[in-house]
Structures are given as C-alpha cells and as structure tokens.
Amino acid sequence: MRQAHTVEQVRAAEAALMARLPEGALMQRAAHGLAHAVLDLLAPGTYGRRVLLLVGSGDNGGDALYAGAVLARRGLAVTAWLLSDRAHEGGVAALRAAGGTTTTTGPTTGPGASRPDVVVDGIVGIGGQPGLRPAAAAALAGLAGVPLVAVDTPSGVGVDTGELPADGDHARADVTITFGTHKLAHLVDPAAAASGVVHLVDIGLDPYLPAPAAEALQTADVAALLPRPSADAQKYSRGVVGVRAGSAAYPGAGLLSVAGASCGLAGMVRYVGDAVVHDLVREQHPEVVGQGRVQAWVVGSGSGDGAAGTLAEALADGVPTVVDADALAHVTRGGRSDLVLTPHAGELARMLDVDREVVEARPLAHARAAADAYGTVVLLKGPHTLVVHPDGRVRVTTTGLPWLATAGAGDVLGGLVGALAAAGLEPYDAASVGSWLHGAAATQASRGGPITAGDVARALPRVARDVLRQSHP
Structure with a gap:
C-alpha cells in the first residue's frame, strides 16, 4: 500500500525518530538519498556535470545543501543559489568544504553562460504555504527547460490539499524525491501532476507514522x-x-x-x-x-x-x-x-x-x-x-x-x-x-x-x- 500522510503527521513522526538519533542524522539520511537520486538521473557519466541548487531558508534547503556536498565530493560542479539570507549554516559550510560554491545573485547569464544539467528545488519545505515569492518564481522561470528535481514536494504546491496556488507560481518537477512517506500532494491532482516521477527514500519513519490520510492500492x-x-x-x-x-x-x-x-x-x-x-x-x-x-x-x-x-x-x-x-x-x-x-x-x-x-x-x-x-x-x-x-x-x-x-x-x-x-x-x-x-x-x-x-x-x-x-x- 502506498500511503500518504499530512504535514502534521510527518512532523510528529520525525520528532519521535529524531529523539532516538544523533543530531543531524535524519537530515543526512535525506541528503544522501537525494544525492543518489540526482546521480541516477544524470548517469552515466556524472563527473563534471553541473548541478544548481535553489536554496530557501528551511530544512529542504539544508537537505539540498548537504546533498550538494555529497555530489561535489563525487566530482560534480555544484552551485547553490541562496534565495534567502537564512540558509542552513551547516549545509552551506559542508557544501563549500566539499568544493561547491554559493551565490546570492544567481548563475552567470548571457550568450556564453553554461546552463546547469539539473536543478534541485530546495526552496520551500513541506511546512510552507502555497505559492512562491517573486524572486523564487523568477529563478525557476529563468531555468525553464532544465530538468528539475524537487526536494520532498515541488515548492509552492498545497502539500496537504493537492492544490496549486491561485497565482500559479509553483515549481513543476520532473522528479520529486520525498522522505519517509508520500504526502497528499504526490497523489492528489493537480499538485500530483506537478510532482513528476516520485521516488520515496526510506529514512526510518514507518514505526512512528499513524494511519495515513490517503492511500493508493498496489x-x-x-x-x-x-x-x-x-x-x-x-x-x-x-x-x-x-x-x-x-x-x-x-x-x-x-x-x-x-x-x-x-x-x-x-x-x-x-x-x-x-x-x-x-x-x-x-x-x-x-x-x-x-x-x-x-x-x-x-x-x-x-x-x-x-x-x-x-x-x-x-x-x-x-x-x-x-x-x-x-x-x-x-x-x-x-x-x-x-x-x-x-x-x-x-x-x-x-x-x-x-x-x-x-x-x-x-x-x-x-x-x-x-x-x-x-x-x-x-x-x-x-x-x-x-x-x-x-x-x-x-x-x-x-x-x-x-x-x-x-x-x-x-x-x-x-x-x-x-x-x-x-x-x-x-x-x-x-x-x-x-x-x-x-x-x-x-x-x-x-x-x-x-x-x-x-x-x-x-x-x-x-x-x-x-x-x-x-x-x-
């Protein structure tokens, strides 16, 4: 049975699991799962490929940054575009230590500029409200056509409703990497259509999850x-x-x-x-x-x-x-x-x-x-x-x-x-x-x-x- 849970249910399960783990262990599990999914998407021949992380202020941004550090150590060229002045400090430090770079103004543009091979959407976490800030919406619009991997859910969608924001500003992913359990937005249209192919990474939440909010028969x-x-x-x-x-x-x-x-x-x-x-x-x-x-x-x-x-x-x-x-x-x-x-x-x-x-x-x-x-x-x-x-x-x-x-x-x-x-x-x-x-x-x-x-x-x-x-x- 494929199960989907609400944000409140996921947060409670994460809190119960984190109480039994060393600090930061849960984010590392998520980051490694995300990094390997990006490697699978780019394979074969991942060395030197360009990855752009779109990073917001929440834990999804932290997941993206730590995943970027894993990718940088594998020889990929990783840049994090920090869309908030409150990016995850540990994640930023890990990415830079691994050879990745950060920018607050976006990648170089112009006739000779190289576009990334893949974009990782770590803008808004599952606790965010539907819709995007203008800067995030503009960043996504400027990268249209580049394969997009969403962290947990596409940024800007209604995670618990499966709805899209009235103004239309949201990410549209080719692949979504979610953690622990599916969310309603992965199964329920129209947000499900914006999630692309959804891949679930097991981070150990199952024993702590209650009855699901929705399920899909297998x-x-x-x-x-x-x-x-x-x-x-x-x-x-x-x-x-x-x-x-x-x-x-x-x-x-x-x-x-x-x-x-x-x-x-x-x-x-x-x-x-x-x-x-x-x-x-x-x-x-x-x-x-x-x-x-x-x-x-x-x-x-x-x-x-x-x-x-x-x-x-x-x-x-x-x-x-x-x-x-x-x-x-x-x-x-x-x-x-x-x-x-x-x-x-x-x-x-x-x-x-x-x-x-x-x-x-x-x-x-x-x-x-x-x-x-x-x-x-x-x-x-x-x-x-x-x-x-x-x-x-x-x-x-x-x-x-x-x-x-x-x-x-x-x-x-x-x-x-x-x-x-x-x-x-x-x-x-x-x-x-x-x-x-x-x-x-x-x-x-x-x-x-x-x-x-x-x-x-x-x-x-x-x-x-x-x-x-x-x-x-």
Missing part, C-alpha cells in the same frame, strides 16, 4: 481484495450484477456498462432496459440474461430522461448500487450509504452547485464534501481518480494513462465496480479496486497508443488474471 493490495470463487461456487453464489443503462438514444452506454460488468468477476450479469440495447447485448454478450434477483445494480449511463425511473427501480431492491451519469441528478443527499456515486468533475460540480473549474482546482476537497453531503462513497473520475468514504478515508488511483480519457470508459468502469460489489466487496473496496483494474486494463490495452472503451473492457479479465497470478504463482 498490485498486492488488489490481489488481496479480489473476490475468488470457493471450491463449491456456482454462478449465483459468486454474485449477480444487474445493469439498468442505455437507451434508444444512447445504446452504446448500456452496451459498454454490460461489457464492464461482464469481466468474469461476478457469476452472472442481468440487463434490464431498452429493447434496442437488449438486442445489442444479446448479440454481443449472449451470456447476459434478463430480469431477476441481483446483489448489486449499475444505473444511469446513457439513461437520459429515464434515469430517475431506473434509479428508483434499482434502489427499491435494497442492494448496493453504482450510480453514474444521468442518474446522479436524482440521488438524494443523506440517503443510502450503500451507493457508489461515480461523477466526473462536471457532474460533481452540478451535484454541489459549484463551477466545474472550482472542482478541478480542488478535487479532493469537493469529493470529500460530496461524500459527506450524500453520506456515501464518491468516486471522482480524473487522471488520478479519487475514492472517498464518508468516514474520511481516501484512496487514490495511480494506474491508467491519458489515453483512458475516451468516450465510454466511464461506462465500463461503472459496470466493473458493480460486478465487484455483487461479488461481495464493500462499496469503498469495490470502487477503489475497480478503478485500479480499470486503469491497469487501459495501460495494458494501450501499449503506448490510443484505445477505445471496448479495448479496456476486453483487457479486464487478463489484468485480473495477471494480478491473481502474481499473488499465487
């Missing part, structure tokens, strides 16, 4: 949660998922919802809906049957004007229900706790009566607000999909790729989550496991190129099989 976690048939299983005991989706106007939405549900993780799929869609389902999914008892429903994709009626019919059965698309407009606040609501940013904006841009700027805050208002699990679709439980738990999906932003992909996801709920997973687990599998299937189907929603649905059984094989080879 392959082993998904394997542990995936439902498996018992030795005496039959199709009914494995779970029956019902799909009420699609219409004469939008038959594809119903067909793709059925395709997601027909991934093999539930024992049976039932389709109830428009005759046009029913004929398409019968033709392409002959294993799907009609009306009858189910353990979970999937409702809303492509339902159009019939969404209110199909939602009411599904809810009348009293089983977990995945509510998507058109049906989201008819969900009652503070109603059923066994629902999974699956909006994208625009749909969530309508549910909360705010502008879409506001949701996109603060997705975690608004997903939490919706989970609290509606009293049920909310799956907010996006580059890093969020699954939020009304009790405060958060999971972030880190599988997937930009090609997954394609018409009908959300219909497939709804069907998949419904199948997992019918197979016995609690709504929170069904949503987060379904989102993980959906992203992994897209990656496998894509192979670096474009995909359709149908490609994702067809890849789901293979991905589930691969996950199960990794856990029980």
Whole structure:
C-alpha cells in the first residue's frame, strides 16, 4: 500500500525518530538519498556535470545543501543559489568544504553562460504555504527547460490539499524525491501532476507514522481484495450484477456498462432496459440474461430522461448500487450509504452547485464534501481518480494513462465496480479496486497508443488474471 500522510503527521513522526538519533542524522539520511537520486538521473557519466541548487531558508534547503556536498565530493560542479539570507549554516559550510560554491545573485547569464544539467528545488519545505515569492518564481522561470528535481514536494504546491496556488507560481518537477512517506500532494491532482516521477527514500519513519490520510492500492493490495470463487461456487453464489443503462438514444452506454460488468468477476450479469440495447447485448454478450434477483445494480449511463425511473427501480431492491451519469441528478443527499456515486468533475460540480473549474482546482476537497453531503462513497473520475468514504478515508488511483480519457470508459468502469460489489466487496473496496483494474486494463490495452472503451473492457479479465497470478504463482 502506498500511503500518504499530512504535514502534521510527518512532523510528529520525525520528532519521535529524531529523539532516538544523533543530531543531524535524519537530515543526512535525506541528503544522501537525494544525492543518489540526482546521480541516477544524470548517469552515466556524472563527473563534471553541473548541478544548481535553489536554496530557501528551511530544512529542504539544508537537505539540498548537504546533498550538494555529497555530489561535489563525487566530482560534480555544484552551485547553490541562496534565495534567502537564512540558509542552513551547516549545509552551506559542508557544501563549500566539499568544493561547491554559493551565490546570492544567481548563475552567470548571457550568450556564453553554461546552463546547469539539473536543478534541485530546495526552496520551500513541506511546512510552507502555497505559492512562491517573486524572486523564487523568477529563478525557476529563468531555468525553464532544465530538468528539475524537487526536494520532498515541488515548492509552492498545497502539500496537504493537492492544490496549486491561485497565482500559479509553483515549481513543476520532473522528479520529486520525498522522505519517509508520500504526502497528499504526490497523489492528489493537480499538485500530483506537478510532482513528476516520485521516488520515496526510506529514512526510518514507518514505526512512528499513524494511519495515513490517503492511500493508493498496489498490485498486492488488489490481489488481496479480489473476490475468488470457493471450491463449491456456482454462478449465483459468486454474485449477480444487474445493469439498468442505455437507451434508444444512447445504446452504446448500456452496451459498454454490460461489457464492464461482464469481466468474469461476478457469476452472472442481468440487463434490464431498452429493447434496442437488449438486442445489442444479446448479440454481443449472449451470456447476459434478463430480469431477476441481483446483489448489486449499475444505473444511469446513457439513461437520459429515464434515469430517475431506473434509479428508483434499482434502489427499491435494497442492494448496493453504482450510480453514474444521468442518474446522479436524482440521488438524494443523506440517503443510502450503500451507493457508489461515480461523477466526473462536471457532474460533481452540478451535484454541489459549484463551477466545474472550482472542482478541478480542488478535487479532493469537493469529493470529500460530496461524500459527506450524500453520506456515501464518491468516486471522482480524473487522471488520478479519487475514492472517498464518508468516514474520511481516501484512496487514490495511480494506474491508467491519458489515453483512458475516451468516450465510454466511464461506462465500463461503472459496470466493473458493480460486478465487484455483487461479488461481495464493500462499496469503498469495490470502487477503489475497480478503478485500479480499470486503469491497469487501459495501460495494458494501450501499449503506448490510443484505445477505445471496448479495448479496456476486453483487457479486464487478463489484468485480473495477471494480478491473481502474481499473488499465487
């Protein structure tokens, strides 16, 4: 499980660990991890390469300076641009002793000036406020195009919120080296997009960290949660998922919802809906049957004007229900706790009566607000999909790729989550496991190129099989 903690949680864990270590030992652990990450980025042939440290007044600046000293001893040309008059004294001394240099005015510029091979962002630590001072923003702007390695988090982002400052001044890293645990900004968009590739350096915090503020499932976690048939299983005991989706106007939405549900993780799929869609389902999914008892429903994709009626019919059965698309407009606040609501940013904006841009700027805050208002699990679709439980738990999906932003992909996801709920997973687990599998299937189907929603649905059984094989080879 990849875990993310708040600044307060990290600070408390660091204090507990430092009480058991010699003074400065924790910063040295972080600095050495940072230095080796820079060496890996520049390899092969690191000798003589130019590294510029952007150094602020906090501990991140100290980490950067001590890392610079390690790099200077390895033969790299290291310069620290001190952006504050309160730079870490021990770090400055260590860098100079190792042969590095410092400047308060920035590197030499002009036609003959050499640009650094890499910039290390040690401007603002995790305790800083979002945004940058003008001098720091100008320094970053002048170095645009040079690979940037952020210390802990990109300077200027909202560490505990995953948000970006309103004025837009923040670092955008190619690589972020973080220490002890991930922070929310590494997982939650839009700050996650500014973090680049995140590498975690173990500095010994694990025994002192509390329950995380958010987590991201990994392959082993998904394997542990995936439902498996018992030795005496039959199709009914494995779970029956019902799909009420699609219409004469939008038959594809119903067909793709059925395709997601027909991934093999539930024992049976039932389709109830428009005759046009029913004929398409019968033709392409002959294993799907009609009306009858189910353990979970999937409702809303492509339902159009019939969404209110199909939602009411599904809810009348009293089983977990995945509510998507058109049906989201008819969900009652503070109603059923066994629902999974699956909006994208625009749909969530309508549910909360705010502008879409506001949701996109603060997705975690608004997903939490919706989970609290509606009293049920909310799956907010996006580059890093969020699954939020009304009790405060958060999971972030880190599988997937930009090609997954394609018409009908959300219909497939709804069907998949419904199948997992019918197979016995609690709504929170069904949503987060379904989102993980959906992203992994897209990656496998894509192979670096474009995909359709149908490609994702067809890849789901293979991905589930691969996950199960990794856990029980």
